[in-house]
Amino acid sequence: MISRATPLKRVLEISSPCNKCGHCCKFNSGLIIEEDIDRIAEHLKMDKDLFILTYLEETEMFHTKAFKLKTEFKKDKPYGECVFFSPAEGCKIHDVKPLFCQTSNCFAYSQDLISWFYLNYLVNPDDAESVRQYASYIESGGRIIPGGQLHELVPDSERLKKILEYEEL
Numbered sequence: 001m002i003s004r005a006t007p008l009k010r011v012l013e014i015s016s017p018c019n020k021c022g023h024c025c026k027f028n029s030g031l032i033i034e035e036d037i038d039r040i041a042e043h044l045k046m047d048k049d050l051f052i053l054t055y056l057e058e059t060e061m062f063h064t065k066a067f068k069l070k071t072e073f074k075k076d077k078p079y080g081e082c083v084f085f086s087p088a089e090g091c092k093i094h095d096v097k098p099l100f101c102q103t104s105n106c107f108a109y110s111q112d113l114i115s116w117f118y119l120n121y122l123v124n125p126d127d128a129e130s131v132r133q134y135a136s137y138i139e140s141g142g143r144i145i146p147g148g149q150l151h152e153l154v155p156d157s158e159r160l161k162k163i164l165e166y167e168e169l
């Protein structure tokens with residue numbers, strides 16, 4: 001079972017049976033966290049700033065700034081392929097792909113793996129707005145893994161109440 005506290009090493013073992021079908025890469029792209037940037041830029045022998053400018057777009061999830069790989073939108077379609085996806089080769093940066101992509105798969109546990117990533121890299125219990133956005137994610141049917149209940153994120157029930165009632169901004 002995957003919980004918020006499951007170590008990265010174990011998560012990578014669970015997510016490893018990726019058969020490189022490219023399904024997820026054809027319709028969206030991976031999130032990028034800071035630690036991915038140097039590794040991928042170095043692999044591509046690119047200056048970090050140029051890599052960011054060329055391949056990344058800023059995004060925000062759970063009130064946390066992050067990057068996303070650019071997508072190449074298809075004509076008349078609301079989705080596009082990841083800029084590093086090739087129909088012939090699959091992921092062109094497979095050996096150094098973002099942690100989000102490494103810890104994702106489309107088999108068993110896929111939703112748990114995504115929740116694990118959100119909880120460990122994007123949801124910030126010290127940021128009231130981040131907690132509120134996570135609460136909305138749960139309310140809209142987002143997967144809750146052990147350790148990911150609101151009272152587990154914010155054990156102080158008074159503070160949690162203030163956050164949810166916008167008394168803590």
Ligand code: SF4
Binds near residue numbers: 030097
């Ligand atoms: S970086 Fe690779 S694995 Fe991740 S979305 Fe792009 S093509 Fe897919």
